[in-house]
Amino acid sequence: MAASVTGSPALSGAQRKLGDRLGDPILRGLTTLASIVGVVVLGMLVYKVFELADESFSRFGLSFVTSSEWNPVHNQFGAADFLFGTAVTSFGALLVAGPISVAIAIFLTELAPLRARRPVATLVELLAAIPSVVLGFWGIIVLAPVISETIEPALNSVLGWIPLFSGTPSGFGLLPAIVILTIMTVPIVSAVTRDVFETVPTELKEGALALGATRWEMVRMVILPYARSGMVGALILGLGRALGEAIAVTMVIGHTPQITASLFGTGDTLASRIASEYQGATTSLQISSLAYLAAILLVLALIANAIARLIVSRTSLRVPAAPAGAPHPAGAPQ
Amino acid sequence: MSAPATTPDSPLLRTDARLRRRRAINRGMEALATLAALVAVAVLGIVVVSVLREGISAINLDFFIHSEVPFGQKGGGIANAIVGTAILVGLASAMAVPIGILIGIHSAEFAGPRTASAVRFALDILNGVPTVVTGIFVFGLLVIGHEQSGWAGAIALAIIMLPIVARASHEVLVLVPGTLKEGGLALGATRWRTVLRIVLPTAAGGMTTGALLAVARVAGETAPLLFTSAIVGPGVLTNPSQALASIPVRIFELSESSSKEQHAEAWAAALLLIVFVLLLNVFARALFGRSSRRIGSTR
Numbered sequence: 001m002a003a004s005v006t007g008s009p010a011l012s013g014a015q016r017k018l019g020d021r022l023g024d025p026i027l028r029g030l031t032t033l034a035s036i037v038g039v040v041v042l043g044m045l046v047y048k049v050f051e052l053a054d055e056s057f058s059r060f061g062l063s064f065v066t067s068s069e070w071n072p073v074h075n076q077f078g079a080a081d082f083l084f085g086t087a088v089t090s091f092g093a094l095l096v097a098g099p100i101s102v103a104i105a106i107f108l109t110e111l112a113p114l115r116a117r118r119p120v121a122t123l124v125e126l127l128a129a130i131p132s133v134v135l136g137f138w139g140i141i142v143l144a145p146v147i148s149e150t151i152e153p154a155l156n157s158v159l160g161w162i163p164l165f166s167g168t169p170s171g172f173g174l175l176p177a178i179v180i181l182t183i184m185t186v187p188i189v190s191a192v193t194r195d196v197f198e199t200v201p202t203e204l205k206e207g208a209l210a211l212g213a214t215r216w217e218m219v220r221m222v223i224l225p226y227a228r229s230g231m232v233g234a235l236i237l238g239l240g241r242a243l244g245e246a247i248a249v250t251m252v253i254g255h256t257p258q259i260t261a262s263l264f265g266t267g268d269t270l271a272s273r274i275a276s277e278y279q280g281a282t283t284s285l286q287i288s289s290l291a292y293l294a295a296i297l298l299v300l301a302l303i304a305n306a307i308a309r310l311i312v313s314r315t316s317l318r319v320p321a322a323p324a325g326a327p328h329p330a331g332a333p334q
Numbered sequence: 335m336s337a338p339a340t341t342p343d344s345p346l347l348r349t350d351a352r353l354r355r356r357r358a359i360n361r362g363m364e365a366l367a368t369l370a371a372l373v374a375v376a377v378l379g380i381v382v383v384s385v386l387r388e389g390i391s392a393i394n395l396d397f398f399i400h401s402e403v404p405f406g407q408k409g410g411g412i413a414n415a416i417v418g419t420a421i422l423v424g425l426a427s428a429m430a431v432p433i434g435i436l437i438g439i440h441s442a443e444f445a446g447p448r449t450a451s452a453v454r455f456a457l458d459i460l461n462g463v464p465t466v467v468t469g470i471f472v473f474g475l476l477v478i479g480h481e482q483s484g485w486a487g488a489i490a491l492a493i494i495m496l497p498i499v500a501r502a503s504h505e506v507l508v509l510v511p512g513t514l515k516e517g518g519l520a521l522g523a524t525r526w527r528t529v530l531r532i533v534l535p536t537a538a539g540g541m542t543t544g545a546l547l548a549v550a551r552v553a554g555e556t557a558p559l560l561f562t563s564a565i566v567g568p569g570v571l572t573n574p575s576q577a578l579a580s581i582p583v584r585i586f587e588l589s590e591s592s593s594k595e596q597h598a599e600a601w602a603a604a605l606l607l608i609v610f611v612l613l614l615n616v617f618a619r620a621l622f623g624r625s626s627r628r629i630g631s632t633r
Binding site: 023100131 | 357360364366369371373375377378380381382384388437439453455456461465468470471474478493496525526527555556557582586604608611
């Protein structure tokens with residue numbers, strides 16, 4: 001490393017002075033410009049999506065959000081059904097992915113043999129690397145028959161008295177979308193949760209074990225309370241991911257915008273509707289209405305991500321000062 | 335676990351009903367946590383095996399060297415989609431990787447802590463923008479009033495890559511030991527020479543990892559291309575001022591068909607895509623492991 005510096009001794013005379021004096025401001029200027037580009041792209045993105053949505057917004061106003069009619073022929077557009085679909089599939093996926101992710105994080109930080117931790121963590125993260133279009137296609141061909149022939153009939157026969165699990169089993173609809181979104185959110189939620197778990201001070205964990213707690217009791221009484229806010233951050237990050245997934249959901253959700261009590265029913269989400277109309281949008285009002293959907297989606301995703309990032313970064317900031325700021329009475333000994 | 339039998343007198347190890355219950359709960363919870371990890375790994379395995387099994391039987395040489403054929407004909411391939419994806423991802427990388435690395439250098443070396451964290455926050459937010467919304471943005475910016483084009487698609491992909499590359503660069507750059515930089519500065523090197531000749535070479539491995547992961551990510555992206563580069567002409571197109579085909583969009587189109595041949599073609603394309611993406615991921619991670627050990631050893 002040092003050898004590369006010897007070519008630029010401080011005393012080599014006037015001819016390198018100009019280059020060296022200019023070098024600093026140039027590099028500083030270039031890098032600053034790049035940062036500005038990054039921030040400006042975000043600003044332009046938000047501005048442009050809202051601008052594109054303006055025609056639809058001035059036509060329908062906020063009633064767009066409550067109207068469930070999406071009828072390009074009659075120039076009537078509303079987002080209520082898509083909001084419903086987005087809410088059901090995202091929260092449904094989180095409801096399943098949350099506990100699984102926490103369990104995986106516990107396995108990776110507390111249970112797995114040291115040598116197995118990295119490989120297993122990598123495999124779980126690779127799940128997130130599967131392109132969503134591949135996962136969606138797998139959902140159509142492999143998952144849909146399993147869901148319509150096995151999972152939904154089973155749920156229906158046991159829990160059919162709950163409206164959630166009533167109706168005719170079908171391979172396409174809200175339930176398959178939830179399953180696909182679960183697969184897509186588990187890697188990110190479990191990775192962030194694992195990072196948060198790793199910030200729990202060893203003294204606290206050992207303290208609990210020394211007091212005779214079993215491993216699960218230590219997890220329940222030390223790790224989970226300590227990591228609570230971080231886990232919330234991880235979940236919201238997963239929510240942001242689930243809200244915005246377009247392709248895989250579009251492929252399995254069945255595209256019938258409706259509000260239904262049954263998970264077996266078909267639906268549509270904000271993102272899946274936008275994706276499915278990529279060839280069909282012709283009038284400027286329809287395009288603007290799609291942009292309106294995108295704007296709603298953007299706001300939801302921005303809020304979710306901002307909150308999640310703030311929570312997670314605050315959690316990781318807490319690490320150096322852990323014992324003082326630890327949110328539990330047993331946290332005194334260091 | 336079997337200790338109590340040998341020292342029954344020790345109060346610490348006495349097994350009463352309550353302790354047995356606590357241990358049973360503990361074992362149950364440990365089993366559940368292990369099961370959860372197994373399920374996640376199994377799902378990865380099931381998806382990959384399905385794609386391998388269905389894809390291998392559909393893949394052949396024609397598939398790589400022919401373009402798509404009109405519906406109903408046999409012998410179609412995805413040559414145009416392979417070429418299109420290569421161009422789109424190549425152009426996107428050419429835009430996003432240099433800018434991303436510069437952003438990383440800025441927030442790690444030049445910016446004050448407040449500016450740096452503000453920029454990183456903005457990029458994290460950009461990273462959280464749903465990719466279909468990025469597609470709508472570029473559609474509104476470049477496609478409305480014009481035509482779909484490879485450039486529009488590449489810019490959409492570049493916007494998705496940018497925060498990934500920038501964040502990865504920043505994270506590796508701050509790992510470079512301060513002593514190394516101070517050594518350079520103490521020898522009389524200016525700041526920019528220190529950055530270019532000491533800091534960047536040390537961090538190069540990690541930054542390459544970030545760039546490769548970003549490439550792997552956007553190579554499989556469909557949503558940002560739907561509104562920017564999806565309605566394509568026939569044959570192998572290479573001019574980015576026209577809309578270019580891509581593997582993910584092709585899979586998406588094929589999946590909407592109900593014909594067996596089209597599905598077989600989709601499986602083959604999925605196989606190609608998933609092998610590329612997973613290999614790139616594994617390679618990038620291995621590279622990172624090696625280069626972070628190197629950074630560690632210079633400490």
